[in-house]
Amino acid sequence: MIANRVGSMHFSYNYQRTLNKAQQEQTKLLEQGDGSSLHRASDNPMNYSKYLRYNVSETENTQYRENVKTASSWMRSADSAMVHMTDIMQTLKEKSVAAANAHNVDDNYDDIHKEMEACMQELVATANSQHGDRYLFAGQKDLTKPFVLSEEKYDRGIAKNLDVEQSAFFKGTTADYNSQLFQFLELEKDGETFYLDNVNGNIYTKDFVDKGYKELMTLGCNSIESAQASTDSEIQELVSKGVVATTTNFKVSDYFNNQGLLKDAANNSVEGYNFATIKQNIVTYYGDENLISMVKLNGATDPNSDTVNSTGARMFGRDIFDNDDSGNEASGTALLNDLFCVCEKVKSRDTHWMSSDGVTVTGVAHSTLINEETRIGAHRQLYETADAMLEAQGENITEDITNVSGADIAQLSVKLMQMTTLYNLALSLGGRILPQSLADYL
Numbered sequence: 001m002i003a004n005r006v007g008s009m010h011f012s013y014n015y016q017r018t019l020n021k022a023q024q025e026q027t028k029l030l031e032q033g034d035g036s037s038l039h040r041a042s043d044n045p046m047n048y049s050k051y052l053r054y055n056v057s058e059t060e061n062t063q064y065r066e067n068v069k070t071a072s073s074w075m076r077s078a079d080s081a082m083v084h085m086t087d088i089m090q091t092l093k094e095k096s097v098a099a100a101n102a103h104n105v106d107d108n109y110d111d112i113h114k115e116m117e118a119c120m121q122e123l124v125a126t127a128n129s130q131h132g133d134r135y136l137f138a139g140q141k142d143l144t145k146p147f148v149l150s151e152e153k154y155d156r157g158i159a160k161n162l163d164v165e166q167s168a169f170f171k172g173t174t175a176d177y178n179s180q181l182f183q184f185l186e187l188e189k190d191g192e193t194f195y196l197d198n199v200n201g202n203i204y205t206k207d208f209v210d211k212g213y214k215e216l217m218t219l220g221c222n223s224i225e226s227a228q229a230s231t232d233s234e235i236q237e238l239v240s241k242g243v244v245a246t247t248t249n250f251k252v253s254d255y256f257n258n259q260g261l262l263k264d265a266a267n268n269s270v271e272g273y274n275f276a277t278i279k280q281n282i283v284t285y286y287g288d289e290n291l292i293s294m295v296k297l298n299g300a301t302d303p304n305s306d307t308v309n310s311t312g313a314r315m316f317g318r319d320i321f322d323n324d325d326s327g328n329e330a331s332g333t334a335l336l337n338d339l340f341c342v343c344e345k346v347k348s349r350d351t352h353w354m355s356s357d358g359v360t361v362t363g364v365a366h367s368t369l370i371n372e373e374t375r376i377g378a379h380r381q382l383y384e385t386a387d388a389m390l391e392a393q394g395e396n397i398t399e400d401i402t403n404v405s406g407a408d409i410a411q412l413s414v415k416l417m418q419m420t421t422l423y424n425l426a427l428s429l430g431g432r433i434l435p436q437s438l439a440d441y442l
Contacts, residue, residue: 054397061394064296068387071294071308075380078136078309081129082373085315088123089366092116092339096362099346100355113347120339124149124283127315127336138287139311146287146312147333155277156260156337159183159320160195160209161357161364169213170197172223181338181364183320184209185252187273194244194273199325200224201247203273208242210356245271252320253327259284259337260321280344285312285332296386305382310372317368335365 098104099112127147129136138146160183162170167182184195184204193206202224205212213224219235221227227239247270255267255275259282262268268275291307312332313322319334320326331337342358 058394058397061390061397065387065390065394067294068296068383068390071296071383072380072387074131074136074294074308075376075383077129077131078376079373079380081126081136082310082315082369082376085123085126086366086369086373088119088126089362089369092119092123092342093359093362093366095119096342096346096354096358100351100359104351106349109346109349113343116343116346120281120336120343121149123339124336127312135287137310137312137315139309140290140292141287142292142309144286146285147336148284148286150282150284152281153279154261154282156280156282156341157256157262157321158186158276158278158341159260159338159357160186161338161360162209163356163360166209166213169217169222170209170224171199172225180368181317181319181335181361185320186276187270188276189273193276196247196250196270196273198250198252198320201250202243203245203247203271204242205244212238212242245273247271251327252325256321256326256328258322258326258328258331259333260319278341278344280337280340283333283336283340287312287332289313289330289332296383296390305379308379308383310376314375315369315372317364335361335368339365 095112095116099109099116104112124147127137128145134142135144135146136142138144159181162182162184170184171182184197187194187196187203195204195206195209196202197204216224216227216235216238219232219238221230221235224239227235228243230236230239250270255263255270257263261282262275262277289311291311292309293306294308295306313330313334316333316335318324318330319338322328322331322334338361342354342361345353345358
């Protein structure tokens with residue numbers, strides 16, 4: 001009797017274990033009804049490991065696509081603002097050429113001045129364009145209004161703007177003269193005008209800078225350095241007439257701040273020559289020169305191609321008061337303040353200055369802004385290309401995830417029907433052969 005009971009209990013235990021296993025298999029198949037064959041690592045350890053890696057890749061891909069979307073939106077706004085600013089710059093160029101015409105009557109000068117001043121105000125306003133609540137051209141200080149135009153006028157140093165030929169002779173550089181301002185500081189003494197080269201310390205007469213240097217060029221001197229080093233008596237005589245003095249260890253930053261304002265009204269001369277000034281409006285930049293990056297691809301970041309905005313110095317260049325030789329930090333408003341100087345020269349009807357310096361300033365300001373607009377446009381194209389590639393990658397990642405975790409619904413349905421039938425048969429059979437109570441053994 002006892003042996004029979006033990007055998008029956010063992011048979012009952014094995015049957016229940018097999019039945020539970022069948023139920024677990026059925027439950028597992030039912031879980032896969034959501035389309036995924038992986039719900040826990042034990043389902044398929046190798047595929048689950050792949051599934052986790054693919055999920056990480058999908059998350060990265062989603063984040064990069066969000067970055068690209070945000071960056072593209074930002075750059076579309078920046079491009080639109082810069083297109084408008086270049087149009088304004090083009091108008092300023094045309095007006096400066098008109099103002100350089102010595103035949104303009106007084107009424108024309110007044111009209112040109114008013115138009116140029118209105119253009120400058122609109123230019124500053126456009127430079128403060130926003131994308132949402134963030135300023136487009138403030139660097140990383142994008143919650144701070146970057147450009148502020150003064151209501152009052154200040155005495156600012158006057159710069160002599162060298163044209164292409166003058167730049168080549170006095171600066172001796174192969175740089176692009178059309179996208180960079182080469183300047184001297186204007187000086188005054190006894191009612192005459194002189195120019196100071198802040199790099200070599202030479203003080204030149206106005207006549208020498210305007211046309212006297214051309215005589216040296218006809219004698220074979222292609223730079224002021226070669227002329228000063230020559231032993232030819234005729235060349236030395238011309239140099240001595242043009243170079244009236246030399247100051248050593250001169251630094252613009254000792255006298256001017258980066259906006260061109262004298263630091264100390266009492267310290268306004270060098271070697272007995274006074275700095276010339278002009279009363280004008282001043283634009284101050286409150287942003288910084290750090291660009292915002294929005295990474296678009298995994299791997300090493302590339303600040304040169306991952307940046308989406310611009311800054312004051314990039315759009316409005318640098319001049320003699322804030323360039324590398326000046327000793328000052330970039331002001332972010334160099335060409336803006338130079339353009340306001342142009343406005344004042346138009347107002348004072350200085351046609352001679354406008355015909356050389358004024359036209360040079362507006363031309364360089366226009367080309368500098370176009371160069372920056374081109375850079376932003378190139379970056380925007382890179383992001384659009386990256387977006388197409390990320391979209392293709394996203395499709396591949398989705399396909400990989402489906403391959404390792406997806407369930408074959410048709411096959412699943414067949415298996416589930418089989419398991420359900422077997423489970424129901426097992427229940428029916430068990431109900432017939434298993435003893436229901438102890439009385440069945442007696």
